[in-house]
Amino acid sequence: MNRTFSVIAALVALLALIIGVFWFQNMRPLTPSETVDMGTTPEIPDSPYWTDEDRWVEVGGLQVRVRMSGREGAPALILVHGFSVSLESWDAWADDLSADYRVIRMDLPGHGLTGPDPEQRYTVPQTAEFIGNVMDSLGIDRATIGANSLGGLAAWRFAANNPHRVSSLILVSPGGYSINGVTQEPVAVPAAVEAYLRSAPPAFVSAATATLYGDPSRLDPSVPERISALMRHGENGAAMVARLEVFTLPDPEADLARVLAPTLILHGERDVMIPVDHSRAMAAVMPDARLVTFENLGHVAHQEDPAGTLIEVRAFLNDGEFE
Numbered sequence: 001m002n003r004t005f006s007v008i009a010a011l012v013a014l015l016a017l018i019i020g021v022f023w024f025q026n027m028r029p030l031t032p033s034e035t036v037d038m039g040t041t042p043e044i045p046d047s048p049y050w051t052d053e054d055r056w057v058e059v060g061g062l063q064v065r066v067r068m069s070g071r072e073g074a075p076a077l078i079l080v081h082g083f084s085v086s087l088e089s090w091d092a093w094a095d096d097l098s099a100d101y102r103v104i105r106m107d108l109p110g111h112g113l114t115g116p117d118p119e120q121r122y123t124v125p126q127t128a129e130f131i132g133n134v135m136d137s138l139g140i141d142r143a144t145i146g147a148n149s150l151g152g153l154a155a156w157r158f159a160a161n162n163p164h165r166v167s168s169l170i171l172v173s174p175g176g177y178s179i180n181g182v183t184q185e186p187v188a189v190p191a192a193v194e195a196y197l198r199s200a201p202p203a204f205v206s207a208a209t210a211t212l213y214g215d216p217s218r219l220d221p222s223v224p225e226r227i228s229a230l231m232r233h234g235e236n237g238a239a240m241v242a243r244l245e246v247f248t249l250p251d252p253e254a255d256l257a258r259v260l261a262p263t264l265i266l267h268g269e270r271d272v273m274i275p276v277d278h279s280r281a282m283a284a285v286m287p288d289a290r291l292v293t294f295e296n297l298g299h300v301a302h303q304e305d306p307a308g309t310l311i312e313v314r315a316f317l318n319d320g321e322f323e
Contacts, residue, residue: 047113049088049230054113057106059133060121065113066106066134070098076140077101080131082149082300084197084240086112086230089148092306093313104143106134108151110239112230122243127154132162144317146170148302149273156286160258169263170313172302173271176252177278184250189241197240200231214270214298223303256285263289264316266309268297290316
């Protein structure tokens with residue numbers, strides 16, 4: 001997701017010309033109606049985004065929002081979201097796949113209702129470890145993992161280090177190769193990006209989210225509304241800045257070659273965040289990977305065209321790749 005730096009910075013600059021720098025110079029506190037109140041107890045959050053399928057799970061001392069659907073005892077399928085969003089980004093896939101699998105989703109630290117990690121464990125290796133820690137907390141020994149963008153980067157790195165725990169991988173526009181100069185060293189977070197993440201103004205979030213779609217007309221207006229609200233929840237914005245400050249992309253090929261799990265990679269050819277050529281290179285290096293591209297989709301193909309992407313997912317799972 002590191003091309004977020006340039007895309008969001010350019011977007012913020014463009015919108016600033018339209019709206020005017022007055023907004024930045026007169027930033028006001030959010031009103032209560034604009035915030036997401038977690039309530040006084042972690043068991044019953046006062047939030048429109050909490051459902052009966054949600055629960056708090058302690059993971060490494062952090063209370064993590066986890067949503068589980070589908071029959072208990074069914075094969076486990078874990079879905080990991082990307083940067084700046086939340087577990088709701090998988091709603092369509094979860095609705096479909098819960099008919100046959102135990103679908104587990106969680107808000108990463110610094111995202112959604114999980115909120116910031118007091119220990120600031122935001123590096124990519126720590127995010128990969130977090131996936132395993134969630135599995136441990138839920139008593140899951142082995143699962144298929146589906147993941148998008150930042151989540152995809154963490155998922156394949158977890159699979160490389162824990163081959164016995166991953167039966168198969170489904171990656172949607174996964175991170176991996178260097179973009180925008182980010183290598184084994186992080187880059188400075190531009191001031192415009194930091195302001196965007198900390199404040200999450202709804203109009204800006206809506207415009208930024210639209211750039212993730214190959215066809216912005218497919219974007220449900222409720223999606224950026226939710227993203228903006230959850231970015232403003234607690235100190236999530238500051239946590240996202242902290243995550244970018246330690247975000248690295250070292251040469252991935254030696255580690256990609258260690259991913260033994262059968263892997264399906266889905267990538268929209270209109271992705272402005274991570275070039276589709278990165279997934280082509282990734283599929284060529286991984287021992288057992290297949291790439292499917294979508295001509296008219298963008299960075300979040302699983303949200304933009306759930307039905308079309310699920311056809312590929314179902315075929316992959318039904319081919320015996322899922323244990």
